[in-house]
Amino acid sequence: xxxxxxxxxxxxxPAGYPAAIRAGQNKLTVACIDEWRNRDGNYAxxxxxxxxxxxxxxxxxxxxxxxxxAREEFAVHGIKLTGVSLDVAQMQRRKAxxxxxxxxxxxxxxxxxxxxxxxxxxxxxxxxxxxxxxADGSQRELTAKHVVLASGSVPTExxxxxxxxxxxxxxxxxxxxxxxxxxxxxxxxxxIGLELGSVWRRLGSEVTVLEALPExxxxxxxxxxxxxxxxxxxxxxxxxxGTQVRAAKILGDAVEVSYEDATGAHTLTVxxxxxxxxxxxxxxxxxxxxxxxxxxxxxxxKVDEHCRTGVEGVWxxxxxxxxxxxAHKGKEEGVMVADxxxxxxxxxxxxxxxxxxxxxxxxxxxxxxxxxxxxxxxxYKLGVFPFPANGRARAxxxxxxxxxxxxxxxDDEILGVHIIGPMAxxxxxxxxxxxxxxxxxxxxxxxxxxxxxxxxxxHEAALAADKRAIDxxxx
Ligand code: FAD
Ligand code: NAD
Numbered sequence: 001x002x003x004x005x006x007x008x009x010x011x012x013x014p015a016g017y018p019a020a021i022r023a024g025q026n027k028l029t030v031a032c033i034d035e036w037r038n039r040d041g042n043y044a045x046x047x048x049x050x051x052x053x054x055x056x057x058x059x060x061x062x063x064x065x066x067x068x069x070a071r072e073e074f075a076v077h078g079i080k081l082t083g084v085s086l087d088v089a090q091m092q093r094r095k096a097x098x099x100x101x102x103x104x105x106x107x108x109x110x111x112x113x114x115x116x117x118x119x120x121x122x123x124x125x126x127x128x129x130x131x132x133x134x135a136d137g138s139q140r141e142l143t144a145k146h147v148v149l150a151s152g153s154v155p156t157e158x159x160x161x162x163x164x165x166x167x168x169x170x171x172x173x174x175x176x177x178x179x180x181x182x183x184x185x186x187x188x189x190x191x192i193g194l195e196l197g198s199v200w201r202r203l204g205s206e207v208t209v210l211e212a213l214p215e216x217x218x219x220x221x222x223x224x225x226x227x228x229x230x231x232x233x234x235x236x237x238x239x240x241x242g243t244q245v246r247a248a249k250i251l252g253d254a255v256e257v258s259y260e261d262a263t264g265a266h267t268l269t270v271x272x273x274x275x276x277x278x279x280x281x282x283x284x285x286x287x288x289x290x291x292x293x294x295x296x297x298x299x300x301x302k303v304d305e306h307c308r309t310g311v312e313g314v315w316x317x318x319x320x321x322x323x324x325x326x327a328h329k330g331k332e333e334g335v336m337v338a339d340x341x342x343x344x345x346x347x348x349x350x351x352x353x354x355x356x357x358x359x360x361x362x363x364x365x366x367x368x369x370x371x372x373x374x375x376x377x378x379x380y381k382l383g384v385f386p387f388p389a390n391g392r393a394r395a396x397x398x399x400x401x402x403x404x405x406x407x408x409x410x411d412d413e414i415l416g417v418h419i420i421g422p423m424a425x426x427x428x429x430x431x432x433x434x435x436x437x438x439x440x441x442x443x444x445x446x447x448x449x450x451x452x453x454x455x456x457x458x459h460e461a462a463l464a465a466d467k468r469a470i471d472x473x474x475x
Contacts, residue, residue, distance in 0.1 A: 010122035013047020015318025015330030016150030022338035024113030033122035153319035161248035185270035364428035367416035379409035383465030398422035412440035
């Protein structure tokens, strides 16, 4: 193996590995160094997303949803099942198989794109040199014209509830549980808390979520957040807002959580406690002396809008830099950087990044919430279409939630789209494309949507923005 590359990427998660692949496609010589090791001790590319995040969580979400539907919904369809039972070990084996296939896929993609995949640790030194410590402990110094830092993020640990496996666990631990705890506590009603809380709720746990903020999902459109709160309550997820966790103690086989809210001090006793209170950028042992790369007060590597650090030829992408901690945001940054290094055009449209919460029902949005548009002072119109009025949703027994479009009053530009309902995470793609092309609500109104599809809800929401919906009352 050569010690000199056009590009070295440190970190092989969803920000780093696409950067490496695109650099290879651009005919640059490239190495990607990644130190991720799974619980079996094996190295694997893919970072948090493939090994302990997006992919395993969605595998369990799917399984738990099927279990729930088999028990609660099939009878309505006229499908009678008796003796439905849960085999969490098999569920976990299926999940592990999906993770393995996904991470091995990266190794194959690296080969095809001519990327040198290196397992082990990478540390940037001055002068775009990289100290590489191999899986066997061997050390080498590599050099590159460009270095892309993609070291990702790790869960935030709370002083009041430090991790203590197997009782007080992070999201990875929550994905590895081998049985549904009878009583499950979750700290944080953010994306992870809601997704994993709902997985284990569907698999039988009593779930209590303690959230510090006084409102649920403040980053979402508040009409959506209100509907989400209603649905989670109906599912039996007990979300307690405005709580301050003071301590979490392991007592025998249980965890006792002390917290305060506006009504006073309380204790909650659970069998397992998931701490999902956010993630922080990870830059441990990433930067040697004198690299000149700057870190901001919150621990993020400082970059400009094109992911350049202040150091010539050193770039940073993904969760270790500002912006939402999302796999698809990191991927686009990685691709942008690899294209710019090759002298091609590269850009990330930070205004049009979709967000999806994979609960049931799913929640998805892109662009500004109604509240943000209102605060901006721009006059706007709203189109809301309820899924109970959508034929496909009714046929799927998923007739709940709505699609909502916020469009400008003056030029009709779509400013934001918010969906809570079946397959919201898939449906939002149309809105993303529309906004990427600066579409108006009239553009969506004049676009033919196949019938009967869930996507018709978006079409009708666009029509509703001008009080011209066909399949629902225009209010
Ligand atoms: P990471 O995925 O964290 O990858 C960084 C990699 O760099 C790791 O493999 C790490 O070991 C390696 N590394 C770090 N330092 C070094 C070093 N010095 N040398 C060598 N290697 C190093 N996002 C979504 O968009 N959709 C989802 O559905 C979703 N679900 C999630 C579910 C969970 C439970 C969690 C925890 C996260 C989820 N996320 C989701 C967030 C998503 O996983 C992250 O945004 C994404 O993984 C960030 O990608 P990254 O490449 O920046 O970092
Ligand atoms: P988050 O920021 O979404 O939510 C953390 C929640 O914990 C917040 O509501 C916060 O107010 C609360 N909190 C913080 N400290 C607390 C305390 N001491 N007591 C009670 N509540 C407290 O973070 P997360 O859910 O941990 O997820 C981390 C990142 O991973 C997010 O940025 C998210 O974008 C990403 N992620 C994305 C997806 C997805 O795209 N579907 C899924 C999972 C994770």
